[in-house]
Amino acid sequence: MRYEPIRNELFIHNRQNFIKHLKPSSIAVFHSNDVMPANADATLPFRQNNDLFYLSGVDQEESILLLFPGAKDERMQEVLFVRETSDQILTWEGYKLTKQQAQEVSGIKTVLWTHEFNAVLNTLVFEAEHIYLSSNEHLRAVVEVETRNARFIKWCQQHYPLHKYERSAPIMHQLRAVKSAIEIELIKKACHITELGFRRLLxxxxxxxxxxxxxxxxxxxxxxxxxxxxxxxxxIASGANACILHYIDNDQECKDGDLLLMDFGAEYANYASDLTRTVPVNGKFTPRQRDVYESVLRVLKTARQMLVPGNTLDQYHKFVGTVMENELIRLGLLQADDVRHQDPAKPLYKKYFMHGTSHLLGLDVHDVGNRFRPFEENMVFTCEPGIYIREEGIGIRLENDILVTRSGPVDLMQNIPLEVDDIERLMQPQ
Known part of the structure; x- marks a missing residue:
């Protein structure tokens, strides 16, 4: 892997926390993602299933994790299955994990080959009453491709129809929402790489x-x-493209006098960062651009102070909406009287700020978690207000990643230039 080795205490700790939530006499199984086909004999780059990675640290295809804390044979309480290599695989694909390497990465003592999984499961499953299965449960997920986990769910229910089936996702959402010290360091590393990228762009x-x-x-x-x-x-959205929230064509010329909205983030060790900056293509904001930029910046600075333990996303977004209303009135985009008499279910600010302000961040850029759960220490959120004025060809969004702590929010991107004067100064020829 390109990233530095991760201390396996992270994955040992994650498994210990996970099994605390299992019902007695339970087995849990997690599969890696598939290597997805493209066209002809081509494949897409492999990306590991985040739950499997979170619990094992294994970043390789055709891997399976089996957890059975109540197994009578202690060797079978944690079993990792990895792909058995061969000279042919080495020649055509390269190195795969040895059993010893898989042990070192994961902290799991019992490592077997993937082709042994069905036989091993069959020797254990009748000791268990419950089987926890993994699925991709996310409000934004649009799943049109059957995954290894999905295929296994059907296979398992067909072969063991009388067992009681449980969902692993609610447990994973509970655990993954709060980051450990090691995870926070990995996210900080991703943020640092993102900073290097942005400074290069300036x-x-x-x-x-x-x-x-x-x-x-x-x-x-x-x-x-x-x-x-x-x-x-x-x-990478220049000019009016910045008013398209998920613009990814990135094929237009950056023109003199336009703004350039850039929403990007480096991944490191499967952990995400998420930054947005908006800069003047020619290095100098116009008075109107600067005015709108400063409004968005004030909303960001106010909003991130609300990312503290005990708050909830609903309370937070309502508060940010009120702050945004005031800025839009100041900019002449809304009238105060209209805002006073608006339908609360259809706030007027949504015309110019139509997306949410924050989402959880971690192994997924829109990380898993319960939106109704109060904020807790060591959760990581984005903070990303924006104002989009299509009729003026102005779209400005600013975004930093924020760590929730008892002593107040910690901006993980505090070193990345954000103020107007800093942006303009750093864009001048050196």
Whole structure:
């Protein structure tokens, strides 16, 4: 892997926490993601299933984790299955984990080959009453491809129809929402690589460059700092493109006088970062651009102070909406009287700020968790207000990643330039 080895105490600790939530006499099974086909004999880059990675640290295809804390044979309480290699695999694909390497990565003593899984499960499953199965449960998920976990659910229910089946996802959502010290350091590393990418861009952006040129500069900086690349599809949106929230074509020219909205983040060790900055293509904001930018910045600074233990997303978003209303009135985009008489179910600010302000961040850029759960120490949220004025061709979003602590929010991107004067100064030719 490109990233530095992760201390296996992280994965040992994660498994210990997970099994505390299992019902007595339970087995839990987690499968790796598939290597997805593209066209002909091509495949897409492999990305590990986050739950499997969270519990084992194994970043390889055709891997399976079996947890059975009540197994009578102590060797079978934690079993990791990895792909058996061969000379042919070594020649064509490269090195795969040995059993010893898998033990070192995961902290699991019993490591077997993947092809042994069915036989081993069959020797254990009748000792158990419950089987916990993994699935991709996420409000934003659109699942059209059957995963290894999904295929296993059907296979398992067919072969063991009289067992009681449970969902692992609610437990994983509960655990993954709160980050450990090691996880926070990995996210900080991802944020640092993102900072390097942004600082590189400030000296690169100028009238005439293409959006994809800007994206290429990011890839270069990410890859040379041990990242596999972006944690999600980068948005490099110049001019009116910035008013398209999920614009990823990145194929237009950056023109003099326009703004450039960039929403990107490096991935490191499967952990995401998530940054948005909006800069003037020519290095100098117009008075109107600066005014709107300062409004968004004030909302960000106010909103991030609300990312404290005990708050909830609903309370938080209502508060941010009120702050945004005041800024939009100041900018002349809303009238105070109209706001006073608006339908609370259809707030007027949504015309110019139509998305949420924050989401959980971790192994997924939109990380798993319960939106009704009060904020807790060591949760990590984005903070990303924006104002989009389509009729003026202005779209400005600013975003940092915030760690919730008892002593107040900690901005993990506090070193990344954000103030107007700093942006303009750093964009001047050196």
């Amino acid at each position: 000296q690169f952006i100028k009238p005439g460059v293409m959006e994809y040129d800007v994206e290429a500069e990011l890839y270069h900086e990410f890859l040379r700092n041990r990242s596999k690349g972006p944690a999600y599809s980068s948005i």
